[in-house]
Amino acid sequence: MEIVIAGGHGQIALRLSRLLAGRGDTVVSLVRNPDHAADVRATGATPVVRDLEAASAGEVAGDLAGADAVVFAAGAGPGSGAARKDTVDRAASVLLADAAERAGVRGFVQVSAMGAGEPPAPGRDDVWAAYIRAKGEAEDDLRARGGLDWLILRPGRLTDDPGTGLVTLAEPPIGHGAVTRDDVAAVIVALLDALPDARHRTLDLLNGGTRIADAVAALR
Numbered sequence: 001m002e003i004v005i006a007g008g009h010g011q012i013a014l015r016l017s018r019l020l021a022g023r024g025d026t027v028v029s030l031v032r033n034p035d036h037a038a039d040v041r042a043t044g045a046t047p048v049v050r051d052l053e054a055a056s057a058g059e060v061a062g063d064l065a066g067a068d069a070v071v072f073a074a075g076a077g078p079g080s081g082a083a084r085k086d087t088v089d090r091a092a093s094v095l096l097a098d099a100a101e102r103a104g105v106r107g108f109v110q111v112s113a114m115g116a117g118e119p120p121a122p123g124r125d126d127v128w129a130a131y132i133r134a135k136g137e138a139e140d141d142l143r144a145r146g147g148l149d150w151l152i153l154r155p156g157r158l159t160d161d162p163g164t165g166l167v168t169l170a171e172p173p174i175g176h177g178a179v180t181r182d183d184v185a186a187v188i189v190a191l192l193d194a195l196p197d198a199r200h201r202t203l204d205l206l207n208g209g210t211r212i213a214d215a216v217a218a219l220r
């Protein structure tokens with residue numbers, strides 16, 4: 001397969017790239033910072049410098065030409081304010097989806113977040129509210145697109161603990177908790193393999209008691 005990862009220097013993205021390239025898939029990683037190219041290359045991917053807050057859909061469509069699927073793994077990140085939740089977590093996902101449709105790339109896995117689109121819990125700040133609103137609007141945009149075999153993956157709290165291979169993966173609600181970035185990356189690989197059969201699902205993800213292969217097989 002040929003997979004394009006948007007936000008290719010992210011912590012999940014680098015793990016995902018290692019898994020895909022390690023089994024022989026072709027990976028193109030879109031990064032905004034040219035200094036990140038070497039890290040991306042070290043995973044086996046080909047870096048393309050593309051700032052998703054500045055690019056046009058036509059430019060990104062050119063990056064996607066010939067790919068089988070794209071993964072939106074970008075995010076404004078923990079240090080960012082409400083404005084960049086909108087320009088990255090929402091608008092860059094919409095841009096990538098527009099570009100995928102233009103390029104004729106049907107597979108689209110979006111890394112969203114548990115709670116996306118829901119009202120913020122009491123006590124959460126404005127930036128959190130902007131974040132889950134942006135993620136929710138990005139999800140809604142995908143659900144409205146008939147031309148994509150989309151899958152929305154909504155991990156719980158991410159950790160850098162070693163992967164377990166064991167998850168709970170199902171339509172919400174599945175409760176609350178954490179999941180390792182290693183396991184998120186492994187689930188994305190399995191979901192890419194399950195497209196188009198498993199398409200058009202919104203899936204919450206936590207560490208749990210089911211082998212990843214079995215959890216994804218149950219979606220088909």
Ligand SMILES: NC(=O)c1ccc[n+]([C@@H]2O[C@H](COP(=O)([O-])OP(=O)(O)OC[C@H]3O[C@@H](n4cnc5c(N)ncnc54)[C@H](OP(=O)(O)O)[C@@H]3O)[C@@H](O)[C@H]2O)c1
Pocket residue numbers: 006007008009010011012013030031032033050051052053054073074075076077078088092111112113114154155156157158159
């Ligand atoms: N943290 C959590 O507990 C949690 C829980 C559920 C879901 N999530 C979501 O999971 C996703 C991936 O998480 P992660 O930990 O892998 O995130 P991460 O390490 O913060 O990676 C996000 C990547 O997006 C890139 N990016 C930001 N703006 C960009 C732009 N304009 N153009 C291109 N790339 C851009 C960043 O590049 P730069 O390095 O250049 O900024 C970074 O490499 C995020 O969407 C996050 O919101 C997080």
